[in-house]
Amino acid sequence: MKKLVLLICLVLSVGTTMAQSNFEKGMTKGIEMLKASKTAEDFVATANHFERIASVENNNWVPVYWNAYTYLIAGMNVKKESQQDEMYDKAMSLLESIENSKIERSEYLTLKGYIMLMKISVSPMSRAPQGTPAAMGLLTEAQNVNPKNPRPFYVMGQNTFYTPSFFGGGKDKAKPLLANAVELYKVESPSDSFMPKWGRGRAESLLKECE
Amino acid sequence: MKKYLTIIILFLTVQANAQSSLKGKVNSGKELLVGANVFIKNTYDGGSTNSNGEFKFSTTEKGVVVLVVTCIGYELYEKQIDLNAKEITLNISLIEKPNELNTVTITAGTFESGADIKKAMILSSLDIATTAGAEADIYSAIQTLPGAQAANQEEGLFVRGGAASETKTLFDGLWVQKPFMNDMPNVSQRGRFSAFEFKGTTFSSGAYSAQYGQALSSVLILDSKDLADNTTSDIGVMTAGLTAGYTKRFKNSSMNVNASYFNLKPSNTVVPQNLDWLEDPNSISLGGNYRVKTSQTGILKIFNSTTQNKMKLRRENLDPINTKMLIDNDDRTSYTNITYQEYLNDDWKLNIGYAMNLQENVFKLDTNVLNRNDYLHQARIGVNGYINKKLQAKFGVESLNQWKEEKYNNFRNRFEEKLSAGYAEFDYYFTYKVVLRAGARAEYSQKLNQFAIVPRISVAYKQNKLHQYSVAYGQFVQSPVDGYMMLANNIKFEQAEHYLANYQFQTEKYILRVEAYRKNYTDLVRENSINNTYTNNGNGYAQGFDIFWRDRKTIKRGDYWISYSYLDTKRIFRDYPTLARPTFAATHTFNIVYKEYIPKIQTQIAATYTFASGRTYRNPNATEFLSNYTKAYHNLSINASYLTSIKSHFTVLFLSIGNVFGIENEFGYEYSNDGSRRRAIEPNAPRSIFIGIFISIGDDNVLN
Structure with missing residues (x-):
């Protein structure tokens, strides 16, 4: 019996360690992709990568935050005003979805302000x-x-x-x-x-x- | 050891064997989609589509899984797939999500302007404020849109063959009885409200919503701004006067007080005048507003503007010759508007409003005195919202009470009117590409003792992001003008019927709009001046088409629009003996408006050129009524705004010149009683020059 419990514990812990390492691997890859991204297409592919991580890691604000940040940068790399708006809006809705998570308040406010400024830059006059x-x-x-x-x-x-x-x-x-x-x-x-x-x-x- | 190795190798092979590879394309039904996210649900396994719409990835998952595809602007796609096959090829079509750009909106007859470009507005609020020749006057800017004609010699908007009285101005849904500064015969005037007061302006040139009534031709809908963003003081010094304003922002409310004094004496002295002014037009205005957020979603707004206008001039009489007439006008107007909006729940919004118009006017012609007093109150209550996802509705009732009196020397006339109205209107979205709007409006006039129900209907089809087609039909009733209301008994509502067909092409930087229309007028009031009788047996028609083109791309940093209107109209009304083209209707009207911001010199420049073909005028010597035409109208106006800062306060230096080339324009002729002598009705001055400096002192400097 004891052995069985130990085994279960072991399996579980191995499972969690593996999940963690999956997350870490995924995040590390995402941040590397972000650094390597040059075109809007690259940035969207990176954002998609973070989206996939976020879809698995429920209640973790980290991939959602990076997903939002990547869309912000993607928006700066497209030319069409309507696409810029789409991407900034996407970034904003992602960010707002983690407002009540464990994200540090200062970081949340900074990214929100940054997205707003980029929204303004699409049509500064109005x-x-x-x-x-x-x-x-x-x-x-x-x-x-x-x-x-x-x-x-x-x-x-x-x-x-x-x-x-x-x-x-x-x-x-x-x-x-x-x-x-x-x-x-x-x-x-x-x-x-x-x-x-x-x-x-x-x-x-x-x-x-x-x- | 060997054993272990075999196991490891075996394990690895199993792993490798377990991998399935997925590839394919994602499209929107029309085009390939770039940047779509294709992945296996609840895993990290997935990929993005490249510029050819292709994706490729592998997964170690097995069996039946859910494939998810997401893409900005498209509905979520989910599909069960079996991963037993080693290689899976998929061709996926996503469904476009309705958004502001691809969803149909009612556009027939409507020009909307607002703060946000996202709503695919044709003009922004700023466009209205910066149009050359308009100088932040909403009406002058609207005159550059197709369908509207330059009024020039009178106040008001002439829309598609309609008289100025057929256009109503609405401030947050409530009438503005006197939207202009002053009314003087043959002198055009500015609107009373600054373009900067409003977050949005909607100009409808026909077949508009059942929400609005008592306008046979057109409505101009002004939506006031919400809470001010910050505390500022504004000062303006102009050749024409001074303005000062103070705005204070509190946490959940804002207030503004402002005052202005205008006097055209300095500019009238410099610029040669066609009129002999004894007292140059001058005005004192006081105003203010208070806006408070009553909850997360509710807002209460209170607005007042009170103005006194004066002017005095001497004009040469046509009869008897070599005599002059003294014209003296003193005008006081006060407008108050109170509105309250709140969401009743997620889907329904309540609007309540009250407006009060007070006007007192003393008009003297030599020793004759005309006193006019006009008091008008209006209240409305309405709700609008969603019955379900596809069906939107608006309902409301309004009530209006007008009391007007005129005393000419010892003669006195007055009338009192109580007008009640109700409306219901539904927007049904068959899909997000097809919308039907159907509504009806009921009006009851106590003075006319008449009840009328009029239908409005329109259909719009958005083929895709670029092309939209609409048709619209509407019936309209309006009480006859105040003069007839006062003098005539047994008259009825005047009526009009509109048919519109509209095509709109819109990309991010270009807009093309073409609209054709036909209007039938019936029951127009006719007067028989010999025996002073009034009947409703006048009628008429107007038909034509409008073209609007705007291009924000071709010229770098430049932006221009062109509008052209063709109008064919005739009517028999008022004292017209026969069916004739009215004096306010030019056949061809053409505008070109250009704007450019030059960052190097921090200056925005703008130019507007207006052309209108000749209008008819009354010539007592002609055999046929209204058969003579004035010469065509030309006007080129320019302006420049230089943006700078004085002691770190945002400052605008503004210069504008109206009718740069001083082209002599005429709007008609006045004749002596025997018809032997005449004179042209002209603008006050061939040119107008306006210089101003506006300083904005922010207490909360944006960046500090």
Whole structure:
């Protein structure tokens, strides 16, 4: 009997270990795919990969988060406005589905603000007046919730960088935000390799352009 | 050891043998789909389709499994498959999901503008605000759309052969009795509301929804904005006056107060005038709004605008010769609008509204005084929502009370009207590509002692994302104009019937719209000025077609639209002795509107050119009534807005010139009593120049 229990335990633990390693393998592959993606088609294939992981790993926000993030980047790589909208909307609905999960609040708010800013960029003339204050509000909240998170500073800095100076943007105003983001990236120690960790390289190169 | 090795090899082979490979293509029924996700349910095994719509992957699963296909914009696809075969080839067709771009909407007769491009709007709110020659005047911008004609010498919109009184302006669903600043004979005026007050504008040139009534030709529907986004102060300094406004945003509400003073004296001094002004047109306006979110989904809005307008001028009389007449106009108008919206549940929305129009006007011609007072109240309540997924419905009732009095020296006329109306309208979606809208509206006028029920119906078919076809039919009734309501007894509603056929081609950057129409007018009021009798035996027709083309692609950063209208119309009404082409109807109208933003100099430039063929005018010497035509109308207007910042406050410098080339336009002629002398009815000035600076001071600077 004892042996049987042991065996069952063993089998179960092996099962879980295998499942975990499956998840880890899948996530590692996904993040590698993301790094290697160049075209919209690559990014969508990566997003699909995360979608498949998410479909198996119920209640785990991590693959859904990366799925949303990948759609955001995919949207930046398509030309048609309607496709950009579709992808940003998809990213937003994925992200909103994990609002009440264990995702760190600051990361949630940052990605939400980022998606909103990209939605605005599809049609700035009609969307910016309403959308920009709302998106900036989310990023500010993200900074307040976790002042050590570099990403809300980077996203806000990037947006400021590309906003014309008469609308309150420009390199001068972007510089302190980006500099702060770069400092924070340096000391960031992701507890887990699948946690949000994007933005560092871009923040550094934008900061250089501000000099 | 060997044994183990065999087992391992055996195990590996079994593993390898257990792999099934799947490949195939995914399409939408029409085209191959890129980026579709094809996978085995509850596994990581799957792949994406490439640019040829092909996928390929392998799986270690066995037996009967569920294959899932997902793709943005398409319905989820699931199918059981048997993995016993080693190689499986699949050809999968996905069904398109209905969305804003591929779902049919009622478009016959309607031009919609709004804040979001996603709704496939033909014009955005910003387009209305930045059209050259319009200067944020909604009516001037609408005049560049097909079907509408440039009014110029009068206020109002002439739509498809209809008189200006046949177009109603609705503010959040409620009448605006006096949407223009001032009414003066032969002087055109701006609308009272700024384009920036509204999040959406819908211009309907015919066969519109049963929700709206008392307009034989057209409705202009203005939807006010919701809560202001942030706290700002705005200041404007113009050649024509000053404006100032303050908006405060609270957590769940926002308020605005604003004031403006306009005086055309400075610009009238610089720009030569055709009129001899004693007091240049001037106005003082005070206004404000308060908007509060009463719940997650409910909103209460209160709006008021109160204006006083004055002007005084002297005009040469045609009779007797070498005399002048003093014209003096003093006008006070107040408009209040209160609306409340709330969702009753997930599917039904309640709308309640009340509007109050107060107008007092003193108009003097030499020593003769005309006093006009007009008070109008209107209340409405309506619900709209979904009966089921395919059937949408709208119901509502409204009630209107008008009291109007005119005193001319010692003569006094007045009338009181109580108008009640109710409507029901259903939109039935056979599929997301075919929709039928059927509705009816009932109207009862106490003054006319008449009850009428009028049907409205339209069908639209969306062939695909690009092409849509619609037809529409509607009957309309309207009380005769106030002058007749006051003087005549035993008159009835005037009536019109519209038939429309519409084709629309739309891509992301291009829109082509062609619409043909026929309108029949009956029961138009005719007056017999000899014995002062009024009858409803007038009638008429209007027919023609409109073309609208917009292109946001061909010219880099540029955007233009072209509209052309052909109109054939005749009517016998008012004092017309015979069936004739009315004075407000040009046969050909053509507009071209161009806009471009030049980032290098932070400037938006815009130009509008309008052409209208000649209109008829009354010539007492002609043998045939309204048989003479004015010369054609041409106008090129330009404007430029320079965006900058002053002490980090967003600032716009604005310059516009109306009728750049100073082309002499005429809208008709006035004749002396004996017909021997005449003069042209012209614009106030051949050119108009407007310069302004607008500063927006944000207390919550967006980026800080």
